[in-house]
Amino acid sequence: MPEEKKKASELYMEKELLLPYTHILKVQGKKLRDKIPVAFNHWFKLPKDTLDKIMDVMGMVYNGTLLIDDIQDNTSIRRGLPSAHCIYGIPLTVNTSLHVITLLLQKLQKLGNPEVITSVLKDFLEIIRGQGTELIWRENFICPTEEQYNQMNRQKTGYMFLMSVHMMQIFSENKTYFDDFVLNMGLYFQLRDDYCNLIKQVELEEYPDAAYSEKGINLDIFCEDLTEGKFTLPIIHAAQTSQGDAVLNILRQRTTDVALKKFCVSELERLGSLEYTRGKLIHLDKYIRDEIKRLGDNPGLTAAMDELLSWK
Template sequence: MIMRPLCGLHRCGSFFASIFPMSFSQFPLLNFLSSTLDPRWSQSNELLILEPFTYISSNPGKGIRTLLLEALNIWLAVPCEQFEIIKHVVQMLHNASLMIDDIEDDAQLRRGRPVTHKIYGVPQTINTANYVYFLAYKELAKLRGLCEDGELLNLHRGQGMEILWRDLLQCPTVEEYIYMVNNKTGGGFRMPVKLMMALATKNLDVDFIPLVNIIGVYFQIRDDYMNLQSTEYNNNKGFAEDLTEGKFSFPIVHGVLADDQNKVVTSVLQKRPITPTLKHHAIDYLRTKTKSFDYTLGVMHSLEQQARAEIARLGGNTKLEMMLDILHV
């Protein structure tokens, strides 16, 4: 029998009556679907499927993204109600993306606690993260129809390239790495700032995106450096987890390219070490042989100086300067 495509649930009655030995009125699920899903969706259901998101949100990070937005709003003066929506959406998208990132990286710890999918499982964590993405879009609809989905595409493009390099054991150039980071991390920074610029009541003709791009790249390179060098990061994410994940982070990219005849770093990445012995060996190589941590620090200081110069050019911002003081290494 060839089945014709159904044009709507209101036509289901005659179709199912021809298949099932019961009247359509005896098929309660289809009666339910033909009306609406909302009446049966309870608050307890909502809480249950959001539980993985509630778990990761209950253990917040340092709030650098919120601090950045609050500092920029000194210049932009977005109305309070709209600004609160933007901040809320940023936290929703950020935590949802972390849930997915931890699955993609097979991470063990996030902010010193077990990652979400190790507690709730991969399927539920993926579903909840996707659900939160759509809830965030629903919130954005309140902002006069504004939607910055282009930056969410950039975020996933950057993440996709990073995963490809890892899985293919293919080291990018420094330029390719910067481009990837400007998509992956920069996209998450630019999206709310573009919304704020569209809703601003002050400095309407000022472009803050160049400053945000510098801060985004600086933030990610700093994160890469700290992952391999910071005791605090070791406690929160595990010791040198980027090596376990096989990730081509900024110091690792430099180390591979600085001596492309020596396969020490790529060999360690390929093995995805869990125990510290190989990790210490790779870190010592990056520190003493290729001087990759010195190089990374130099790039970080240069980016920090560029950010401070741009802040001064835009008229000065004490709160932004304070944020850079917090991030300074």
């Protein structure tokens, strides 16, 4: 086969192999994730070229793992469009996720600092451990303690933020210890996400093209964490009360029944579980803002926190 035809054939196959990843890039959301590294550069002062390369790597980490997450959570809709595995099948989607992770390791090599690969692998392992811990709880119906829930979220979400911060710090003269601060930012981000999943019928910014039922409720995204059987903080709090049996029984069913999920949310409100969660969010919001001031102020991070206040 002539060299040009061989190259064209290889490019075609590469495009086909990455179709699930290309699909998920069409439905990117949570732009706040992108704003965090940019905001931290207020302190790190990296050149734009270096920051762009790190942002590119983080995009591949996030979207590459999201392909697997949607399979693990049996998510059929991702921000208004079918999830990648629903279109391309589970086998190819899993393979594509592994493909993307391998490609990002090649990108890390091109950054020219072996310390970066070591740092990313260490943080990535924490993300995988956090995700795995949540899956064990869900699949075995084990209700964790609040502290276990917090630790899992610091791993699953906190280290996703911390990965970019660690990479940036390798190329920066600023060696301030940010780990605890960033991990708690991740905890706040995930706790807010879990809370909003229960109290907001539809996140219009995240699902602009979603199809709704006649009553205006998107059946695929309405309280989807209940359908997935996730142990979130409101659920954990309710389970610790003397009247939380109904909530746990509904969670165990992984129901798609909207009326039943509405009843579950009303029970979480009645038991004080949603109010308790709101209190935790307020406390974390204050902690993060105080830390931003202590670390020398950061307009980008403050703006990001202001944006997150939409949960109130």
